[in-house]
Amino acid sequence: MSDASRPAIEMTGVEKRFGATEALRGLDLAVPAGTVCGLLGPNGAGKTTAVRVLATLVAPDRGTVRVAGHDAVRNAEEVRRAIGLAGQHAALDEGITGRDNLHLFGRLHRLGARRARERADELLTRFGLAEAGDRLVRTYSGGMRRRLDLIASLVTSPPVLFLDEPTTGLDPRSRLEIWDTVKELADGGTTVLLTTQYLEEADRLADDIVVVDHGAAIATGPPDRLKEAIGSQVSVTLANPEQLAATAVVLSALTGGDAQVDVAERTVTVLTVPGVSVLLPSLVRELDGAGVLAEDVAVRAPSLDDVFLALTGAARESAAGSQESADLGRAA
């Protein structure tokens, strides 16, 4: 029986090993119904494995997995009926039209011929692909393929949707189109779990972010908390290189971070420490007070690299850091 108060997607202590590789090392996550969860992590973190376990394509070695009220191991068939899945590599037939692809998906999912046609038309119209729908998929751009693949996962109107790196490799405009599609689905009440390597993407789409590294969650919380905990990068470029040292002092004092001086670029950069937000006006005022003439002041939003630096204290290539999970919900 499904229980409305339980998360729509739930993983507890999930482990999965492929030979010597521990792809998942006790992954926990809980996604309330009707929300979007962003599984954020670098290549090899275990994102795809997590999605494959949730979608019942791979059985976990250990731990429990529940999706849409069903145990993913014991009731895999029920789970499959409740989910849609779109991956990084579109599973489309190149030699037929987009519309025929959707029709085929509908038939595969046991819709009647007529209903499958109707559903294909509905989806193409709703997501702005009505005209493109009559062209061969072979002629589609990468972004259109990805959108059609995503739409194909909606043929059965699944209440739970898994999207594995839906925008990796896409140009900015196609990325925005995918984002709009995900937002529309979320607004319609679909529970979405998407994986991504982009903090910005998780920030835009997710109600909650789970940062994964080496097969386990290293932080969980809403995007704002995560960004607060990471801080952002502030850089000041000077007209006069003699003022670099004074600028470094001001930046360190204001942010509590370690200011880095780049003499060649006449720039001082600092990553603000967790919990300290730097307001541009106060920065400008402080620099003024110290007699520093800034040519340019920039505040850059944190990236995935910054996330890993802040959470593990190590750059992500060498992120052998702590596997302890930071609960950002409580930390902030």
Ligand SMILES: Nc1ncnc2c1ncn2[C@@H]1O[C@H](COP(=O)(O)OP(=O)(O)O)[C@@H](O)[C@H]1O
């Ligand atoms: N079928 C498999 N056989 C062997 N190793 C695998 C397999 N699938 C994933 N892995 C390994 O498990 C780790 C996690 O992979 P994956 O889940 O694909 O990460 P991500 O999607 O975050 O890039 C990687 O080290 C990867 O090489």
Ligand SMILES: [Mg+2]
């Ligand atoms: Mg992957």
